[in-house]
């Protein structure tokens with residue numbers, strides 16, 4: 151069975167009060183959603199590290215999983231300011247978002263660092279959420295080659311285990327519109343093939359994703375990774391409904 155996934159990153163958009171209010175609203179609505187309750191649609195959220203315990207508490211009675219937006223490349227030690235995959239798991243997080251375009255661009259995260267974060271997360275029992283995508287707008291075939299190379303680099307030396315690949319063309323992040331359906335279909339198809347050795351893995355699309363996109367993409371992806379367009383819980387529930395309709 152293929153997975154149907156709706157993920158949300160809150161990035162650093164919300165302060166604590168607004169984040170906890172959003173968790174409460176979304177938790178009560180997903181708790182009443184048949185496709186989420188039955189497990190046919192998986193929902194996850196990556197809030198800021200400080201918001202992780204509040205999110206874990208808010209979603210405790212739901213199947214919604216919580217993840218960190220980043221994770222340390224080392225398991226423990228003298229790494230000031232970092233958060234270990236093991237501590238994330240200890241407080242109830244289940245995923246680690248790794249290599250988001252903003253971290254690669256603004257914090258100089260390299261493929262090598264991404265690979266260490268992936269390996270340590272799998273070792274800690276977290277499912278890596280690997281953010282992959284070409285930087286410049288280009289042919290889908292070229293984008294597919296660049297994205298598959300990035301994915302292979304991220305998985306170099308990683309132990310067994312499923313991953314979620316968030317295919318996010320960098321040029322579509324923060325843009326008014328997502329990448330075109332044909333572009334996503336070609337790149338996501340190549341990424342799925344590259345994941346053949348990791349059963350249970352999934353490819354979701356991110357970058358200006360919002361209501362309507364999953365329906366247009368059909369089976370080309372296993373879900374979507376939302377940013378801005380999930381701030382309104384109504385819009386998020388619309389996307390979850392679409393995921394349920396296509397499960």
Ligand SMILES: O=C(CO)COP(=O)(O)O
Nearest residue numbers: 159323324357358377378
């Ligand atoms: O980067 C993203 C999700 O991590 C996408 O963000 P936007 O949907 O706001 O473009």
